[in-house]
Amino acid sequence: MTGTDIMANSYTVIAAGVASGTGTGSNVSVLLDETSDGNTVSVGTTPITGGTFTAASNGMGVLTIDSGGSAEAFSVTMIGTNTGFIMEGTQASPGSSLLAGLMEAQTTPSGGFGNSSASGLFVEANAFPADPASHVEGGSITLTPGSPTGSLSGASDESQELSCQSCLAVNSSISTTYSVDANGRITLFDATGGGGSIFGWLRDTSHGVLLDSSSKSLTIQLEH
Numbered sequence: 047m048t049g050t051d052i053m054a055n056s057y058t059v060i061a062a063g064v065a066s067g068t069g070t071g072s073n074v075s076v077l078l079d080e081t082s083d084g085n086t087v088s089v090g091t092t093p094i095t096g097g098t099f100t101a102a103s104n105g106m107g108v109l110t111i112d113s114g115g116s117a118e119a120f121s122v123t124m125i126g127t128n129t130g131f132i133m134e135g136t137q138a139s140p141g142s143s144l145l146a147g148l149m150e151a152q153t154t155p156s157g158g159f160g161n162s163s164a165s166g167l168f169v170e171a172n173a174f175p176a177d178p179a180s181h182v183e184g185g186s187i188t189l190t191p192g193s194p195t196g197s198l199s200g201a202s203d204e205s206q207e208l209s210c211q212s213c214l215a216v217n218s219s220i221s222t223t224y225s226v227d228a229n230g231r232i233t234l235f236d237a238t239g240g241g242g243s244i245f246g247w248l249r250d251t252s253h254g255v256l257l258d259s260s261s262k263s264l265t266i267q268l269e270h
Contacts, residue, residue, distance in 0.1 A: 047147030195223040
């Protein structure tokens with residue numbers, strides 16, 4: 047999901063995670079990574095438990111999770127089983143904001159998720175920026191599994207700012223390391239060259255999404 051402050055306070059929010067049914071009924075456990083204008087709100091290594099999900103016969107549903115002691119309500123419009131459009135609009139600080147994205151079923155590979163789950167040639171791209179100062183890019187990267195980390199290399203084209211007419215950087219080199227945990231969470235280490243990390247989630251071995259923790263970035267789609 048990606049979103050921005052509807053009060054125009056240069057406030058961007060990006061999020062990605064995995065929601066799982068627990069037991070029977072509507073109980074939900076969520077692993078959620080969320081950043082707010084570059085500051086981490088949630089880290090997807092500790093489950094957020096006690097959430098609920100309900101859906102009506104027309105496919106309209108509500109997902110509620112307790113994040114940081116305050117409930118977040120997500121509107122879900124189901125497309126099919128485990129698939130739907132999702133919106134959240136309850137962020138309180140520093141202003142009102144809206145997140146929107148797509149919910150899809152996660153498919154765990156045979157043997158479980160690990161570094162080998164992200165292997166080979168991928169294209170990566172982001173678009174539809176929520177903030178005029180966002181960077182947008184597209185590129186080609188190759189992931190080579192290893193232990194304890196795999197290696198990533200490739201190149202990308204990046205527009206530094208939408209309001210800048212001559213800021214396109216072409217064929218910039220990308221080189222970093224990565225790891226994938228048992229839940230499908232992928233981390234790219236020091237990918238910005240400044241000590242930061244990019245993290246995200248694999249939907250399966252061919253698709254995923256990354257979150258750049260810089261304040262003006264977006265979700266980055268991965269396609270094999």
